Amino acid sequence: MKFALLRSALAIVALAGPLSGMVASAQTCTPAVAKSELVSEGKLMLSTNPTLPPLQFVDSSGELKGMNLELAAELGKRLCLKVETIRMDFPAMIPALKSARFDGINTGMFFTEERSKVMWTIPFAMAAIDIVAVPGSKRTVASPDALTDLSIGVEADSYQERWLKEREKDNVAKGRKSIKILSFPTASEVMAGLRAGQFDIAAFPNYAGGAFVKAGQATMLLAAQGASPTMMSFRSKPVADAVVKAFNDMVKDGTYDRILDAYGMTKLPEKVIAIRGTGPV
Template sequence: MTLTATSRFTTHSFRALLCSVAVALTANSVQAQDCTPRIADEFLVEPATLTMATSPTLPPMAYADQTGALKGLRIELGIEIAKRLCLTPKYISTEYATMIPGLQSDRWDMVNAGLFVTEARRKILLMIPYESLAISISTNAGDTSITKIDDLAGKTLSTDIGGYAERKMKELNVEFKDRGLAEMRLNLFDNYATVYQALRAGQVEAAVSIDPVAKQYQDRGEFTQALSGMYATPGSLSLLKEDVAAGVSTALKEMKADGSFDALMNSYGVIQAPGDLSFLPFAE
C-alpha cells in the first residue's frame, strides 16, 4: 500500500516539504470499501474522502521514502480509519504552522500529525489523544556513560529546534542549575536526521529525540537508546466538526476492540495515550 506525493522529495533533506503539497492516491492504494460512507458529504471537505494534513518529516511516525511514497505509523493509521469509515484517504503534506489555520479554513478534515494536547488548543480543536510522545536520549553504540537523567549534566546534546524536546531540555537545564549541576550544551538542528548526523560525526555526546525515532535508530544498530519514556505527553488527531470527530473516534475504538490498534502501535514502539480514544470536547 503506497501513497505517492505529487511533488518530488529528496533523500537528503526534508525542507522540500515546507510548501503544502497534496498527496494523491495511486491506483494500487487502499480505496474506500464498497459500502456506504459513515460520515455524510456535508461534513467533509471532499465527498466520500477523508482529507488529512500531515508533516512527513518524522520517521518512523510519518515520512516520505526515496520515491516520495508516504509511510509511517500516522500514515497507516489514517488509511485504516478512512477504510473503516468507507472513505477514500487523502493526505496533504504541509508544515505545522499551517495545520490549524488550514483546518479552520476547511482545507482538510483532520490534522494527523500528533499535535500535543494543550488547554489552549482544546479551546479551538476537538482532539483525540491516541499516542504517548516521550523523549529519548541516544548515544553512540556501546557508550554506557548515560544511564540516568543526571548523567546528562554538562554534556553536549543535539535536538530539533523549536520542538518539544528542546523545550524539555531547557527546562531540565533550569533544574540542573538550581541543583548545582552543570548545564547541558544544546546544539539545535532543523530535523531529526541532522540531529543524529551530529551524533554520528562526534559533534555531540548524545542526541535528543522521541521514543519511536530513537528506537528506529537502535533497531538499525546505529545508536543506543540510552534513556526513554521521559516527559511523556499525549499526541492527538485534531478536528473541528463533531460529526467527523465522532466517526474517527468510533473507527479507533473498533480498531482497539479487534486488536489492530495495539498491533499497529506496538509495531512502531509507541505507547497509547491515556484515555479511551474518545474525542475531547471544546474546553471552556
C-alpha cells in the same frame, strides 16, 4: 444474425450484473461526516511529517509508509472518505490547521493541555522521549538530572523540546550547568546533525529513537523519559467525533491492537479513545 444478437444481449446482461452490484456497494458507503465539515468534499485531508520511522516515513520507492499512515487508511475506510496526506514540517502544522488547509494532523504529536485548547485532540497511544548519542559513544547519562553542560539536538516546537526546556529551568533553579538546546525543522535533520558532530546528544520520541538505535544509527543513553499520550488532532468537532467512533470500533474488533502491536507502540492503558481537553476556545 439472431445468434449474434443473442450473444450481444447476454454479454450486456453479464456486464450489468457486476456494475449494478458495484453501484449498490457504493451506495451503502455513506460518508460519516457532512461535506460542510471537510476542507474538500469526500476527503479526509491529514498532514504528516514523514521523518519519524516507524510512525511515518518515506520508503526506498518514495512511498509514504508507517503506523500513522496505516491508521489513517483504516479510518478513511471506516468513515467512507478518501485519505489525502499533505507533507509538511511540524512547526507549520498547527497554524495551517487553523487556516483550514487540511482537516487534521497525523504526525505522532504529543498531547499537551495547551494544544488541546486550539484543536480537537484525540490521544490514541503512549509515547516517551529517548536520549541518544552516535554509535560507539562512551558518553553516559544516568538520569535527566545528568543533562547538564551538554548540547542537545531536537525537533523544533516539539514535546521533547518543551521537556528539555523544563529540565533546563530545573538546572538553573538548582545551580547546575546549563543545557544548550539546538532546534531543527525535522527529526531527519536532528539525526544528520548528530552524526555530523554539531551537538553532543539528541532527543527523539521513543518510537523514532528506538528505530534509530535498532538501525545502528544511534546508541541509547536514556530511554522512555517524560511519558505522555500521542494523538491525532482535528479542526472540526464533528470530524473528531467521527474519528473517535471509528477508533473505538477498531478497539472492539481488534484492529487497534493489531496495528499498534505491529509497530511496537504502547497502547492507552484503558484502551478507550476520546477527545481530550476543551477544544478551540
